[in-house]
Amino acid sequence: MATQLNLKEIERKAFRSTYQDGLWDLYLGVIVMLMAIYIHRPADGYSPMNLILLLLSFVVAFSLFWAGKKFITLPRMGQVRFGAMRKQKKTTLAIILGLVIAVQIGIVGLTALGRAIPTLSAWVSDLFNTQNLELLAVAALGSLFVGPSMILVAHFTDFPRGYYIAILMSLAVFMMIYLNQPVYAILIGALIALPGIVLFVRFLRKYPLPPPTVTHG
Amino acid sequence: MGEISESADISGLAGLDRLVHEPARLSVMALLYVVESADFTFLMNQTGLTWGNLSTHLSKLEGAGYIRVEKSFKGRRPNTTLRLSNEGREAFRTYAVKMRQIFKDIPSDR
Numbered sequence: 001m002a003t004q005l006n007l008k009e010i011e012r013k014a015f016r017s018t019y020q021d022g023l024w025d026l027y028l029g030v031i032v033m034l035m036a037i038y039i040h041r042p043a044d045g046y047s048p049m050n051l052i053l054l055l056l057s058f059v060v061a062f063s064l065f066w067a068g069k070k071f072i073t074l075p076r077m078g079q080v081r082f083g084a085m086r087k088q089k090k091t092t093l094a095i096i097l098g099l100v101i102a103v104q105i106g107i108v109g110l111t112a113l114g115r116a117i118p119t120l121s122a123w124v125s126d127l128f129n130t131q132n133l134e135l136l137a138v139a140a141l142g143s144l145f146v147g148p149s150m151i152l153v154a155h156f157t158d159f160p161r162g163y164y165i166a167i168l169m170s171l172a173v174f175m176m177i178y179l180n181q182p183v184y185a186i187l188i189g190a191l192i193a194l195p196g197i198v199l200f201v202r203f204l205r206k207y208p209l210p211p212p213t214v215t216h217g
Numbered sequence: 218m219g220e221i222s223e224s225a226d227i228s229g230l231a232g233l234d235r236l237v238h239e240p241a242r243l244s245v246m247a248l249l250y251v252v253e254s255a256d257f258t259f260l261m262n263q264t265g266l267t268w269g270n271l272s273t274h275l276s277k278l279e280g281a282g283y284i285r286v287e288k289s290f291k292g293r294r295p296n297t298t299l300r301l302s303n304e305g306r307e308a309f310r311t312y313a314v315k316m317r318q319i320f321k322d323i324p325s326d327r
Contacts, residue, residue: 007247007250007251008251010251011252013263014252014259014263075258075291077262078255078256078257078258078259078260079258079296079298080255080256081252081253081254081255082253
């Protein structure tokens with residue numbers, strides 16, 4: 001045979017082909033834009049509406065992503081179930097992300113506790129003696145959580161564009177918190193979504209919808 | 218005169234499973250070997266085979282008991298899900314072992 005039959009590569013190519021619709025890029029780009037809009041701190045403080053609208057918009061974005069996969073991608077590309085190795089990777093990722101979230105909750109909890117203890121609060125205030133420095137620390141911490149988490153997602157889901165998205169998401173979170181200007185994060189969200197739009201258009205051209213009357217096999 | 222080694226015996230080629238050996242069917246079986254199941258459209262897109270060509274090869278593989286075919290409807294669209302049977306998995310493994318054996322001592326250049 002002229003070409004080498006590499007089963008691992010065949011599986012990887014088949015798996016990565018599920019990303020060629022660009023829907024993940026679009027979805028993650030939109031999520032960053034939504035976060036930019038709703039996590040932005042207004043001068044008069046947060047209102048519960050911020051959180052409610054953020055959650056609602058996340059639900060809408062995910063529903064659109066799911067509908068896109070179900071009604072646009074699958075009829076064109078076909079459906080596939082991958083083997084035990086992929087399922088195991090998914091489980092490992094879920095466990096790691098669970099741990100990351102637990103650490104995040106722990107840090108937020110400790111911060112709240114620290115604020116409640118006057119001596120600790122004073123020590124933190126001394127450490128970050130300006131408001132700006134405190135904001136910088138929070139922004140750095142936020143982007144350090146988002147970036148590596150997305151890198152883990154990219155690694156375990158074999159999603160090469162995920163590394164690019166991880167860097168941009170990390171930058172978006174940093175700018176969102178530190179500068180408190182939604183425009184930067186919206187632009188970064190657009191940078192994430194843009195390749196998704198290109199891929200989506202290319203996908204629609206490459207995979208036309210098969211006629212509904214066709215029976216197979 | 219030196220003795221001809223056993224590995225020089227090319228009679229093993231005749232024992233190859235011709236059903237698996239055909240390139241289009243080999244690509245279908247290789248793909249089904251690495252996934253749990255795939256539908257007709259996915260196989261067609263991955264292998265680059267035409268609808269009629271793939272359909273013919275799948276019928277042959279199904280006839281030999283190498284693949285299992287499940288037909289269903291997704292909404293109003295007919296859907297055919299395919300997976301390798303245990304016999305098919307074994308046939309693919311045997312084929313791979315034989316091919317490896319045949320090309321084991323092949324020199325990198327003449």
